[in-house]
Amino acid sequence: MSAVLIVAEHDGQTLHTGVARVASCGLAIGADRLDVAVLGRDCGDVAQQAAQIEGVSRVLCLDRGENANPLAAVQAPQIAALAGIGYSHVLGPSTTFGKDLMPRVAALLGVPQVSDIMSVEGERRFKRPIYAGNAVLTVEAPAEHIVVGTARLASWPAAAEGGEAAIEEAQTDAELPDHTSWLELKSAESERPDLQSASVVVSGGRALGSSENFSLLYDLADRLGAAVGASRAAVDAGYVSNDMQVGQTGKIIAPDLYFAIGISGAIQHLTGIKDAGVIVAINKDPEAPIFEIADIGLVGDLFAIVPEIQAAVEGS
Amino acid sequence: MRKILVTLKRVVDYNVRVRVKPDGSGVAVEGLKMSVNPFDEIALEEALRMRERGEAGEILAVTIGGDECQQQLRTGLAMGADRALLVKCEGEVEPLAAAGILLEVIRREEPDIVIMGKQAIDDDCNQTGQMLATLWGRPQATFASEVKLNGDTARVTREVDAGLETLEVRLPAVITTDLRLNEPRYIKLPDIMKARRKPLETLEADDMGLTAPPALKALAYEPPEQRQKGVVVEDVPALMGMLRERGFLN
Numbered sequence: 001m002s003a004v005l006i007v008a009e010h011d012g013q014t015l016h017t018g019v020a021r022v023a024s025c026g027l028a029i030g031a032d033r034l035d036v037a038v039l040g041r042d043c044g045d046v047a048q049q050a051a052q053i054e055g056v057s058r059v060l061c062l063d064r065g066e067n068a069n070p071l072a073a074v075q076a077p078q079i080a081a082l083a084g085i086g087y088s089h090v091l092g093p094s095t096t097f098g099k100d101l102m103p104r105v106a107a108l109l110g111v112p113q114v115s116d117i118m119s120v121e122g123e124r125r126f127k128r129p130i131y132a133g134n135a136v137l138t139v140e141a142p143a144e145h146i147v148v149g150t151a152r153l154a155s156w157p158a159a160a161e162g163g164e165a166a167i168e169e170a171q172t173d174a175e176l177p178d179h180t181s182w183l184e185l186k187s188a189e190s191e192r193p194d195l196q197s198a199s200v201v202v203s204g205g206r207a208l209g210s211s212e213n214f215s216l217l218y219d220l221a222d223r224l225g226a227a228v229g230a231s232r233a234a235v236d237a238g239y240v241s242n243d244m245q246v247g248q249t250g251k252i253i254a255p256d257l258y259f260a261i262g263i264s265g266a267i268q269h270l271t272g273i274k275d276a277g278v279i280v281a282i283n284k285d286p287e288a289p290i291f292e293i294a295d296i297g298l299v300g301d302l303f304a305i306v307p308e309i310q311a312a313v314e315g316s
Numbered sequence: 317m318r319k320i321l322v323t324l325k326r327v328v329d330y331n332v333r334v335r336v337k338p339d340g341s342g343v344a345v346e347g348l349k350m351s352v353n354p355f356d357e358i359a360l361e362e363a364l365r366m367r368e369r370g371e372a373g374e375i376l377a378v379t380i381g382g383d384e385c386q387q388q389l390r391t392g393l394a395m396g397a398d399r400a401l402l403v404k405c406e407g408e409v410e411p412l413a414a415a416g417i418l419l420e421v422i423r424r425e426e427p428d429i430v431i432m433g434k435q436a437i438d439d440d441c442n443q444t445g446q447m448l449a450t451l452w453g454r455p456q457a458t459f460a461s462e463v464k465l466n467g468d469t470a471r472v473t474r475e476v477d478a479g480l481e482t483l484e485v486r487l488p489a490v491i492t493t494d495l496r497l498n499e500p501r502y503i504k505l506p507d508i509m510k511a512r513r514k515p516l517e518t519l520e521a522d523d524m525g526l527t528a529p530p531a532l533k534a535l536a537y538e539p540p541e542q543r544q545k546g547v548v549v550e551d552v553p554a555l556m557g558m559l560r561e562r563g564f565l566n
Contacts, residue, residue: 096476103446142530179486187479295546308552
């Protein structure tokens with residue numbers, strides 16, 4: 001008998017798309033009960049969205065002023081208190097939010113954490129990547145202890161919509177610290193789809209040569225309704241901002257279609273895209289490692305090829 | 317003056333590609349080049365810069381493991397740490413156990429700031445800093461890309477999925493580093509010589525009176541599934557044709 005509690009990531013208005021993926025992981029554990037905890041202030045809309053995930057039993061709303069912004073030190077004691085009322089598993093997404101928060105929950109509960117769950121082999125048995133994805137480790141969580149884990153989002157499909165879970169107000173008497181203050185979040189404003197949930201992603205590497213040249217990719221992405229990503233080399237060269245980085249040290253993504261343009265294919269980049277549906281690689285170097293994993297490769301000058309693709313898409 | 321504790325983990329060098337042993341019993345690391353975990357080097361570099369700006373005094377580098385880890389502590393001393401401490405411990409040390417040991421070190425040393433890598437590039441757990449902050453009852457600022465100290469607070473900009481988030485934490489606190497916080501310095505030969513004379517202390521984890529926390533059991537190791545190499549097309553029309561065949565761009 002498993003009862004799984006999922007910690008919802010959200011921005012105050014919108015539920016993170018990863019929560020439905022974590023729900024799939026929870027269902028794979030064989031949860032008899034799958035509850036979602038929404039911590040926030042005036043987070044009714046987010047709770048509504050969580051209630052629509054297929055398979056969710058209840059949504060627990062912890063609505064209080066201290067939860068206005070997501071602070072791990074403030075959220076963890078509340079999650080740990082909730083977890084203590086009959087849950088066998090507590091799961092979060094393996095995003096910067098979940099990576100920050102869940103080890104704090106695990107430490108409060110005095111249990112180890114299983115990071116980046118990529119598959120469920122049993123109620124307490126999971127596979128997870130180590131060494132930047134160069135090896136896969138099967139681990140077993142200790143019996144008679146609550147299991148705390150993060151789900152590697154690219155490994156899990158989003159659970160369907162159409163659920164009608166009950167929404168309940170929840171309270172804990174957890175003592176909350178005041179040693180951490182949230183000051184601000186600076187997001188790069190973008191009309192484009194979110195990199196982590198987009199079905200098509202166009203990424204550029206160092207071969208783009210400048211931030212101006214990235215406009216080639218933005219134009220193509222806009223035509224395809226795609227998100228734009230970048231290799232670490234392009235980010236380090238200052239062509240684009242950090243939050244666009246795809247790879248082991250950036251975002252791990254699994255779009256249906258991925259364009260790697262002017263990206264050589266360092267292992268740390270490949271780790272971030274290996275669950276993509278179809279990978280298209282465009283590179284002038286026929287020996288580039290990206291061609292080893294690409295489904296469709298095209299060798300040549302990206303500055304000639306990308307406009308040609310753009311024209312072909314526009315003409316269709 | 318603020319005292320800073322930095323943790324250094326001995327890991328397989330990031331340039332080396334590891335392989336799973338044929339019998340699935342582990343990852344073959346024997347004879348491979350070992351280094352300081354790159355995120356931990358960034359942590360030490362940040363501490364050194366704080367000291368150079370007059371914001372910090374003593375810097376202590378700590379690791380947990382066997383005698384071979386002295387090598388990584390000597391690297392830390394050569395980079396500029398003032399002292400080093402090896403907590404000797406056999407076998408795999410999981411994040412929760414490491415956090416428990418580090419808490420004991422904190423009780424002895426009473427640092428104002430603990431700076432750690434956000435994750436080690438071997439087990440990729442990304443947990444120890446957060447767990448240590450929790451056991452210590454202190455704030456954490458993970459995935460830091462900028463740290464500004466001001467009196468008894470630190471203002472830390474964090475690399476989060478949505479962009480850059482800024483927190484203010486009261487010290488003492490745990491800060492974990494992301495890649496773009498700084499670029500660690502290169503070690504010069506005279507620094508290596510100087511590091512030999514710096515103090516390196518050893519403690520036994522067994523003498524700390526800790527109870528081992530519950531741990532995960534490693535059952536099997538396997539290589540990742542490989543993607544198959546696809547086809548190379550001649551030109552854009554061929555590429556577009558293949559994409560349409562697969563149901564894209566229609």
